[in-house]
Amino acid sequence: MSINSGLFAGVAAVAAQSTAFAVISDNIANVNTVGFKDTTTQFQALVTQSLSTSASAGGVKSITQSDPIKQGLLQGTANSTDVAIDGNGFFITNEAPVPGLGDEYLLTRAGNFIKDENDKLVNSAGFYLQGYATDGTGAIENATTKDLLSSLETVDLSKFQRVAKVTENVELNINLNAAAADADAVDVTNLTVYDSQGNDYLLRLEWDKTATANIWDCVATLRDPAGGAQNIAETGTAGKATGFRIEFNTDGTPKTVTAVGGGGAATTGATGTAATTTITFTAAAITGQYAGRAVDTLSFNVNFGNFGTSSGMTQYDAPYQTSLLNQDGNGPTDLERVSFDDKGLLTAVFSDGSSRPIYKLPIATVPAPAELESLSGNAYRITADSGEAVLNFATEGGAGRVSASALENSTVDIAGQFTDLIIAQRAYSAATKIITTGDELLEEITRVKR
Numbered sequence: 001m002s003i004n005s006g007l008f009a010g011v012a013a014v015a016a017q018s019t020a021f022a023v024i025s026d027n028i029a030n031v032n033t034v035g036f037k038d039t040t041t042q043f044q045a046l047v048t049q050s051l052s053t054s055a056s057a058g059g060v061k062s063i064t065q066s067d068p069i070k071q072g073l074l075q076g077t078a079n080s081t082d083v084a085i086d087g088n089g090f091f092i093t094n095e096a097p098v099p100g101l102g103d104e105y106l107l108t109r110a111g112n113f114i115k116d117e118n119d120k121l122v123n124s125a126g127f128y129l130q131g132y133a134t135d136g137t138g139a140i141e142n143a144t145t146k147d148l149l150s151s152l153e154t155v156d157l158s159k160f161q162r163v164a165k166v167t168e169n170v171e172l173n174i175n176l177n178a179a180a181a182d183a184d185a186v187d188v189t190n191l192t193v194y195d196s197q198g199n200d201y202l203l204r205l206e207w208d209k210t211a212t213a214n215i216w217d218c219v220a221t222l223r224d225p226a227g228g229a230q231n232i233a234e235t236g237t238a239g240k241a242t243g244f245r246i247e248f249n250t251d252g253t254p255k256t257v258t259a260v261g262g263g264g265a266a267t268t269g270a271t272g273t274a275a276t277t278t279i280t281f282t283a284a285a286i287t288g289q290y291a292g293r294a295v296d297t298l299s300f301n302v303n304f305g306n307f308g309t310s311s312g313m314t315q316y317d318a319p320y321q322t323s324l325l326n327q328d329g330n331g332p333t334d335l336e337r338v339s340f341d342d343k344g345l346l347t348a349v350f351s352d353g354s355s356r357p358i359y360k361l362p363i364a365t366v367p368a369p370a371e372l373e374s375l376s377g378n379a380y381r382i383t384a385d386s387g388e389a390v391l392n393f394a395t396e397g398g399a400g401r402v403s404a405s406a407l408e409n410s411t412v413d414i415a416g417q418f419t420d421l422i423i424a425q426r427a428y429s430a431a432t433k434i435i436t437t438g439d440e441l442l443e444e445i446t447r448v449k450r
Contacts, residue, residue, distance in 0.1 A: 178318075
């Protein structure tokens with residue numbers, strides 16, 4: 001009977017508008033929720049089979065839709081660990097502070113991360129930020145497995161509250177006097193370097209011009225920075241102290257570098273390539289001078305600039321002069337602050353002014369983000385329909401840019417929601433009229449018998 005189908009259509013309409021009301025209510029409630037994506041209600045007509053001589057109402061079905069990567073307005077904050085994504089993609093989080101087997105990785109756009117009591121970064125929903133650990137240059141440590149979620153770890157600042165870094169690279173920009181005679185007093189370069197425990201030493205480089213034109217020997221020793229008697233010098237080929245020999249071209253630029261006090265093989269590079277050598281002081285030699293000090297071997301790369309260019313070491317007719325002495329180690333120092341850049345690289349700045357990259361955030365993208373399963377706390381679970389997450393870095397592979405000290409606002413338009421609320425209210429009222437009118441029609445049918 002068409003009246004019965006009309007009643008069912010009215011019931012379907014009431015149910016559909018109830019869904020719309022619930023969706024609007026949820027949107028309005030989350031108007032200030034960081035990273036929240038508004039949901040819309042779409043309506044789909046239901047058609048039942050009917051003959052040409054009669055009609056049967058089918059009703060309506062409600063469908064909710066949300067776009068997890070819909071861009072919200074970015075707002076700057078004063079918190080250095082707040083991050084937002086400008087464009088496509090998600091941050092990766094985990095409910096476990098130390099993810100293990102069975103702990104699920106979730107996606108989110110809510111980047112309001114703060115330090116918990118253990119100095120791990122967690123957002124207001126209790127999800128821990130995941131990233132790649134990096135070395136001192138910013139390169140991720142587990143590059144061979146970076147496509148796997150299991151290669152990530154919780155961003156943990158407690159590892160860097162107090163750190164020391166061994167010297168691994170030394171950069172020299174020095175001019176040696178071309179007019180010096182081989183019998184002249186040696187020139188000396190002093191530079192502080194650090195071992196694996198942050199102990200500092202005075203690296204003494206003694207430059208001695210040989211009897212052969214354009215060739216200089218450099219003897220490298222470690223000394224007590226306080227001026228004590230300790231003097232650490234390795235023994236190299238032919239009994240020569242640790243150091244190297246450098247030969248210059250006739251134009252005063254580096255030509256060859258020979259390791260170990262001139263006793264090794266000469267290294268010649270093409271013009272413009274890096275001129276380097278390695279200086280090593282063994283752990284045994286250091287321990288021999290400092291009883292009870294157990295540290296790693298101190299071995300660092302020394303960069304003189306480029307072969308055939310005046311970018312570093314030179315031999316010109318001018319007095320000995322240093323214009324640049326750099327090394328990348330530091331003694332024990334406390335963490336002062338951290339900050340992200342637009343590539344998602346988290347850099348730690350320490351109280352002595354030094355800094356180092358400690359984590360790099362991946363940005364996850366999925367083929368069908370609308371098919372992700374929404375969870376409490378503005379998190380999303382990967383489903384079979386959404387496709388697997390692909391890990392990229394910011395601005396690569398379709399991933400968006402990371403905005404530091406910023407949060408993504410809710411995408412809810414409050415004015416639009418109130419307008420939709422009025423429409424849903426009117427539609428709900430109209431649907432109830434269908435039911436009451438159908439009831440009156442059926443009542444009229446029952447009166448026919450009387």
